[in-house]
Amino acid sequence: MPLTCHAFVAASLDGFIARPNGSIDWLEPFNAAxxxxxYDAFIADKDGIVMGRGTFETVLGFGHWPYALPVIIMSQTLTVDDIPESLAELVAICDMEPAELLVALAEEGWQKVYVDGGQLLQSFLRDGLLNDITVTRVPLLLGQGRPLFGALSADVQLTHQHTVSFPSGLVSTKYGISAQ
Structure with a gap:
């Protein structure tokens, strides 16, 4: 089975994944619902997580590490010294290009990867490496912030797979991504 990449992300109704300063505090009331x-069903069949540096730094601010799976942090600037000692067995830093990393992970036996982080997700999408994306729209307008999607060199064809709405007003939609 070839390695596949999957994303699961929340975005405000106007398309932002974080405030301009990177804060995701606006998600807290919805997480408390x-x-x-x-998410638990999504993550259950993944072999690990490939995460961007900004998302790693945000998660470190949670005060607890929420992942049991191995996590690879894609960064050109972080070093092993930036990883808390308590996470040394779960977290690794990688400065490879995404396609190179996926080859290495496939050689290690990984089959399904959770791609997490706005800029990293955009990079995987631009490189045609993402197989599907679940976007949960949050009924909130931020007006400004870090966008879910960035510039693309060409259209990316999506195929609707399913949509679920929740009493809180969240609407989660999964899209398959056509090969480019």
């Missing part, structure tokens, strides 16, 4: 938004 006692709803299953499908």
């Amino acid at each position: 006692d709803e299953d938004h499908g």
Whole structure:
């Protein structure tokens, strides 16, 4: 089975994944809603997570590490000294290009990768490496912030797979991404 890449991301209704300063505090009321938004089912069959530096730094600010899976941080600037000692067995830093990393992960036996982080997700999308994306729209307008999607050199064809709405107003849609 070839290695596949999958994203699961929340965005404001106007398309932002974070405030201009990177804060995701606006998600807290929705995380507190006692709803299953499908994350546990999504992550259950993944071999690991490939995460961007900014997302890693945000997650470190949570005060607890929420992942049991191995995490690869894509960064040109971080070093092993930037990884807390308590995470040394779960987190690694990588400065490869995404396609190179995927080859290496496939050689290690990984089959399904969770790609997390705005800029990294955009990079994987531009390089045609993302197989599907689940976008959960949050009923909130931020007006400004870090966009979910950036500039693309060509259109990316998506295929609707399913949509689920929640009492809190969140709407989660999964799209397959056509090969480019």
